[in-house]
Amino acid sequence: MPALSKVVQPVPETCSAELSAGEALQQLLATGADALLVEKQGTIVGLFGHREAVAAFDDGSRPVERYMRRPLPGRNVADSLESGADIMYREDTPLVLITEDEGPLFKKTSKTIGIVSALEVLAEIGKTTTDTASNKVFLGRRDLGLNVPVSPCQRACPIHQDIATYVDYVSQGRYLDSWLVIHETNPFPSMLGRLCNHPCETDCKRGWVQGPENAVSIKSLKRFATDYAWARRVKIDWQRAPENGKRVAIVGSGPAGMTAAQDLRLMGYTVDLYEREAKLGGLLSASIPHFRFDIDQLEWEMQMIVDMGVNVFLNKNVGKDVKLEQLFKEYDAVFLSVGMMTGRILPVPGSDLPEVISAMEFLRVRSYDIMPENFPRGGDVVVIGGGAVATDAAQTSIKSGARKVWMVSIEPADRLPAFGNELVEAREIGLTLHTGVIVNAIKADGAGHVSGVEFIRVDESKLEFDPESGKLLINTVQKLPGTEHVIPCRYAIFASGQIMDFAQDQGVPLTPRKLMEADTGGHTKLDKLFAGGDCVEGPSFIVNAIAWGHRTARSINEYLGAAIPRDAKPITVIETTDDHREADYYNREEPPILPADKRMDMTPVELPWNDEQAITAALRCFQCDTVHHVDESTCILCGACDDVCPEKALDVVVYGENRDTSSGGFVEICNTVLGEEFGGKAGKILVNYDRCTNCRICEDHCPVNCITFQRVRFRDDAMQMIPLTPVASRDRMPANAV
């Protein structure tokens, strides 16, 4: 057990009790300390810190003695850390004087040798405390007063989709209902059904135990429901609020801008959407190659938003064609969601040659089905970079007719930033990887055209990666002289990062990273101006951009005077239902893809699921939004549920009896006192929802039938602006629709 000597600090500066509070504050700020000790007649009589100084805001001329905290408790330097923490808590003070005994036995005196601050104690506690909180399900917010668990998938999703419900609807064959639940928070399920980074699956309870129990294929189920609705050309009839006469300009029609346009239009605003490209979609339509998604489905989803009455202005580059100042005059609010659509080309020798292009520009041009100038059909291409954009550019090059394509990166093959199956798919169609090297120069032939790219090896043993993001720490790259080599090619594509391309003269506040400065709600320092998405966060995932759109729409609505209930809860219980089922045990399946020899053009590679595959995948869901309901008047605390639970998720605790409590659960689902016929016993039932898999064996074995199950649906108000349930428009369905 650590002693206070481990955290003791020297005695801070002292000040006289007669000193004015203002002068004492000057001294405090000059020392940079947390507090000064106040001295009177050679004795320490109190403490004057920042908290005490605030009280002297009105009049700093009075003596410090008037404001100081007293008395200051003391502890011996040999006392334990717990002892110091205890006295701080009891005396409500962040500082304790530390003394040391001196003098012989029976004549001992105490001398002040230092102080201990609560912050040092906290730091020490932090070092020695292991987080043993087992109930991962409860790490979210749903337990704050509601006493039921949040499904881990819904909690992990940036837009908090009601995943358990839409997965369940698929398992029941209610595909259209599933699609509608998805659309409550997600305007682009066709994209996210294929391309989402799916944090929901990463946190799926099915996948918590490694092995055959992999996560539910949530992403693919979303795609399946969307395919079903698309096949019937269903559209959503949103119930819009009446027009409120206020106008909002949105700059950029990527996922953040389109989502905000949808939300604001539904709230009754006039929305004008400015897009510098000749088509809507931003990154979705201009950067992601068409073989990775269904462009027709994306256009269908975007058209649904436009059909709400959003005014679209294509080929309008705000900052150049239209000045931001002009928008401020014409609109009540302006939302910038311009993304990071410009690729960076590293300034190495030869980077200005005509056959050197950024991956973002290459993909943008190809998205219009145009071949970039100088692209060598039948020639060799080098793509510099190891991320998702590099993989896209490499695959697109192959599918555009390049003979041999190299993807070259600093990171070793097992640490490439590209995730998912993309790299495997790219290699299957002929991509060659070259790793552990950094670009040195672009080589030209005598006619001034690219003839190759020169690389130099890096010391892979010295490379370090950010433990959180997994990204390479570029300052750990060390070149190995003498290892220069050239890969011959006719075309070089740089996939080495993106930058925000928005007119710098528009007065938009920027961060040191040259991103727009805004808080997570999209507020900037400028009146009327909001910003969100990649241009604030840096390159991120589509689902994060959609979350930005929702949040910023909410901020704009509030800014323009909408009455948002002050006591609104972050998550609202919207439905309880007895409609639930037991999960089934099937292996996880991935959606099939086209064979490699059929993937040499821009046809979407991922194939759809059939009904059987989708329902089988959906039945694997544990339905973590299911909770026990125990009839306390019937329960006899027999412990049968505890005994039969295969996951050891339940504990029946009877006061006065020594029963095993091994579940680690703390969610109380029953608290009862039995009648005299049962000896007047009292007790409770606790559940660990991290372990519970909703198998309902406890329900089956309860001798008095007091256990039932309920599902609880939640809606995140922050992600769903509209308190209106969307309804599929059946009158727009073709005649053969179901």
Place this chain on the structure above:
Amino acid sequence: MMAQNRVYELPVIVDQRSLGYISYLDILQRYVRGQLAGRAADLVRAPLPEVRPELRLSEAIRLLDESGRQLVLVTTSAGMPIGALTVRDVTRTMAPAA
């Protein structure tokens, strides 16, 4: 986090809503009792005073002083946090006048 940022109270924000704050006192108490294996949510004290950004600084400081807290949260009218006014911010402001 408290030790790293040298603050005695931390606001607890969930989805742009303030739930309250965590005080160092509660962490110390839990430590003494050997009950640290919980979550921040278990310790949340409420309410944490909130002020609008347009409020006069002197009034915000008065609220801070009267509340006895280490900080007040600066929020929009719908309670969306956009910043915080801490005692150190106030003492920095006071310094030139003192």
